[in-house]
Amino acid sequence: MYLRRCGSRSHLRRYSPAGGLIMAALRLPAELWLRIFSYLSWKDKLRMRCTCSHFRSLLDESSVSWQGFSVVLKDLSRYNRGFWRSLARWQVRVVRLRAGVKKDLKLLSSWLPLLDSLRLDRWMELEVRELQVLVQLQRLSLTSSCMPLSRLDFLVPLSDQLTQLTLCKVQLTCPAAHLLAAVTQLRRLTSLQLHHDGSLRIRTLSGILSHLTRLRHLSWTMITYKTLAGDFFYPAHPPEGTAGLQLSHLQLLNYDAVVTQEVLQPLLRLQSLSVLHLYSVPGPNCHLRTWLTSLPELSSLSVHGGHPLAAYADFLPSSLLSLTLSVDLQTEDLQVVSARAPNLEHLHLEPWGSSSSLIKLLPQLFPHLKTLAIRHHGVLEEDFLFLQEMKHLHTVEILDVYHRPNPKDPSWVLYESSPHLLQLIQKLQQQTNHRVQVITSSRSNTLSCDCI
Structure with missing residues (x-):
């Protein structure tokens, strides 16, 4: 079967004796088709929309099918009214x-009145005052401003x-006091x-x-902090009836204080x-140890770079359920992690060296894993398929989806799944009765x- 577009109208044609099955399929209830479309990626939905006028009409008239869709x-002068x-x-x-x-902001406001989330990359003008025309705007990100x-x-x-x-890689020429005065007026920020x-100097976050x-x-x-002041996280006027801050997630870039x-x-x-x-090289002392021993309710930890895992593995709290490691680590370090965090459910493993010798150990070390993110290059097929032993595993993310189709030309890289990877995925899904999504x-x- 194949799809064909004829003249100004779209038709589905199948050159086979069973062509009537296609017409019968088109008579299926709209609710059933929309249910099928709900399992497709955004790209696949767009492809289906282009196949025929029937599918285009179904998808365009269902805003539910596009919930969460972003562009x-x-x-903006390139886009026509139909776009x-x-x-x-799609709302x-x-x-x-x-x-x-x-x-451009006025144009967005005119066509997309429900717009509530906006990221501006490489903003071209001095001011952004027109943002107030976006009356529904709740989430704003300014990055890499020109x-x-x-x-x-x-x-x-x-x-x-x-x-x-979010303000990221934005050149701020205003004083730190001016920045704080503006930000602290956003009382609804979560x-x-x-x-x-490193050009911004703010002694404490208490204000x-x-x-x-x-x-x-x-x-x-x-990056500017060498020692954290005693009141660094202490609010001057803590909310009544609370024991400390309400922060649940804290992310520190280039930390070595x-x-x-x-x-x-x-x-x-x-x-x-x-x-x-991201860019800094930590000093001789691993200050992460102090953090890990001071946070009794920590359930998620993510570390990118810095000291080797061996420097703080013994300090991991037993409450950890999620762990991301993009660091220098050895096999014995993961054994320590297994003992320190026996109930780990989510693991993102991206060691600086090869992970080929680590994958086959994961079912034994972390039997309760539900999600796993790993590299597959250099991993033996039998080691990769050994992941089927994880009875609770339901999602595997492959982090290195690329391949070189011509061994004689290493510069030619395709950022898509190789035939070998597709075969591995198929075998794993078959052996787990499609319990595991890859x-x-x-x-x-x-x-x-982009820096996170």
């Missing part, structure tokens, strides 16, 4: 705009709207990410944490900690900055 746009009408019908709420200017921001007054009209704010090159009482997720560049358990006392409720050494494409958040 990446650049040079905008489709986005409007698109999340947009990533590259190299935008102020007039022009410096000398003022942040454009945030003030959004103070009753924004729940999430998530704040501020990533910079921010005092005003943003709803804050649950905080991501902060730590001396810290004490007393400084971390307000973070007793912290459940998730991420430490990313993901080969990253499901990144459209609003997340």
